[in-house]
Amino acid sequence: MTANDGHGPATRPARVSTRTLQDGVKKTVLPSGLRIITEAIPTTRSTALGIWVGIGSRDETPTLHGASHFLEHLLFKGTHKRTALEISSQIEAVGGETNAFTTKEYTCYYARVLDADLPLAVDVLVDAVADSILDPADVETERGVILEEIAMHEDEPGDEVHDIFAEAIYGDHPLGRLISGTPDSISPMTRDQINRFYRRHYTAPEIVVAAAGNLDHAAVVRLVRKALAGTPLDTGPVEPAQPRAGDKRVRVRKARNLVLHRDTEQAHIVLGGPGVGRHDERRFALGVLNNVLGGGMSSRLFQEIREKRGLAYSVYSYAGHYADSGLVGVYAGCAPAKAREVLDLIRAELDRIAAHGITAEELVRGKGMAKGSYVLGLEDTGSRMSRLAKSELLHGDLMGVDEMLARVDGVTVGEVGAVATDLLAQPLSLAVVGPFDEDELPGW
Numbered sequence: 001m002t003a004n005d006g007h008g009p010a011t012r013p014a015r016v017s018t019r020t021l022q023d024g025v026k027k028t029v030l031p032s033g034l035r036i037i038t039e040a041i042p043t044t045r046s047t048a049l050g051i052w053v054g055i056g057s058r059d060e061t062p063t064l065h066g067a068s069h070f071l072e073h074l075l076f077k078g079t080h081k082r083t084a085l086e087i088s089s090q091i092e093a094v095g096g097e098t099n100a101f102t103t104k105e106y107t108c109y110y111a112r113v114l115d116a117d118l119p120l121a122v123d124v125l126v127d128a129v130a131d132s133i134l135d136p137a138d139v140e141t142e143r144g145v146i147l148e149e150i151a152m153h154e155d156e157p158g159d160e161v162h163d164i165f166a167e168a169i170y171g172d173h174p175l176g177r178l179i180s181g182t183p184d185s186i187s188p189m190t191r192d193q194i195n196r197f198y199r200r201h202y203t204a205p206e207i208v209v210a211a212a213g214n215l216d217h218a219a220v221v222r223l224v225r226k227a228l229a230g231t232p233l234d235t236g237p238v239e240p241a242q243p244r245a246g247d248k249r250v251r252v253r254k255a256r257n258l259v260l261h262r263d264t265e266q267a268h269i270v271l272g273g274p275g276v277g278r279h280d281e282r283r284f285a286l287g288v289l290n291n292v293l294g295g296g297m298s299s300r301l302f303q304e305i306r307e308k309r310g311l312a313y314s315v316y317s318y319a320g321h322y323a324d325s326g327l328v329g330v331y332a333g334c335a336p337a338k339a340r341e342v343l344d345l346i347r348a349e350l351d352r353i354a355a356h357g358i359t360a361e362e363l364v365r366g367k368g369m370a371k372g373s374y375v376l377g378l379e380d381t382g383s384r385m386s387r388l389a390k391s392e393l394l395h396g397d398l399m400g401v402d403e404m405l406a407r408v409d410g411v412t413v414g415e416v417g418a419v420a421t422d423l424l425a426q427p428l429s430l431a432v433v434g435p436f437d438e439d440e441l442p443g444w
Contacts (some may be wrong), residue, residue, distance in 0.1 A: 122224055
């Protein structure tokens with residue numbers, strides 16, 4: 001199976017194609033190229049449904065910066081069959097919930113309902129994604145909502161610092177931009193621009209419908225096809241894939257320091273650099289490294305900075321993966337007067353682990369954390385549905401749970417040490433949000 005990465009359509013079949021991927025997991029590809037993948041879990045009484053579109057903020061031009069997120073808001077505002085109130089009230093009337101989110105590489109619209117109410121959820125969600133009106137009045141209403149959302153985000157420096165860090169790593173590449181857009185890009189965006197983006201990119205081959213719970217695969221396929229009938233996503237000719245902003249090559253840029261002055265009570269710091277993409281075999285070793293470095297209360301950074309010295313309440317490391325790139329970073333929030341000391345401790349720990357790797361005992365603990373987190377994260381229908389969709393949309397394949405655990409188990413001390421050296425011994429970028437001016441950073 002060819003990886004799709006959310007950046008180009010899967011091969012379009014001449015007819016409906018269905019096959020079993022794993023025990024309880026089936027996949028159907030419609031003639032239009034739209035993919036339906038389900039996991040039957042008979043022991044549950046609920047079903048999670050998601051419509052995942054391989055379009056995110058990295059697919060936007062500078063003029064359309066924020067269009068994916070804007071569209072996410074608008075698709076719940078009304079279709080030719082339903083008003084915005086009917087979309088929400090029909091799901092809530094059966095005790096279900098529905099929502100959506102946008103990332104840099106995909107957008108997801110989802111619902112969670114009782115198993116008996118899956119037909120309703122499919123009809124409502126497919127209708128919203130496939131046949132939205134994008135009324136001009138709704139565009140203006142949601143423009144105001146999004147501008148307020150951006151302002152609210154700016155009042156959360158602990159979140160904002162990660163955006164500054166992405167900008168430090170990726171610069172003017174789409175991966176370095178805010179998912180939400182900015183007031184300068186959202187304010188002038190027109191309904192016609194958003195509608196063209198919608199119809200150009202929300203095509204059947206870019207879409208995966210995923211469901212997990214007490215369901216029958218064939219019945220889900222029938223429900224989806226019925227809901228699609230008469231919409232722009234109905235079976236029919238599929239246009240060739242359009243070139244996208246997301247195809248812009250990711251360049252490794254020099255490390256740099258960025259500071260955003262905010263009169264906050266805490267300094268928010270992220271130190272890190274480029275990581276690995278989601279297809280890189282080193283991602284399993286990096287996952288173990290991340291757990292050892294700053295993945296929990298037993299991690300080196302937590303013990304050194306919080307437990308031993310009490311310098312920060314929150315300190316952790318993380319790794320992000322994209323189709324062709326990634327990043328790795330360490331976050332800490334501390335009193336501004338302690339920021340330099342905390343940063344020195346972080347740098348010292350990164351230097352130590354890059355030079356000497358991890359111990360055998362840390363390897364065992366890091367693997368256990370990775371396996372436990374993965375398996376425990378699959379204990380509800382929503383997470384199962386997400387696993388199906390991400391595997392299909394981003395990897396083009398579904399790795400079994402046992403295979404995933406085996407890949408983690410196969411990580412060696414040497415592999416962790418090698419990825420630590422590769423990623424942490426290089427010059428690192430620094431992002432800071434707090435009561436500092438830019439000229440204060442050079443000494444850091």
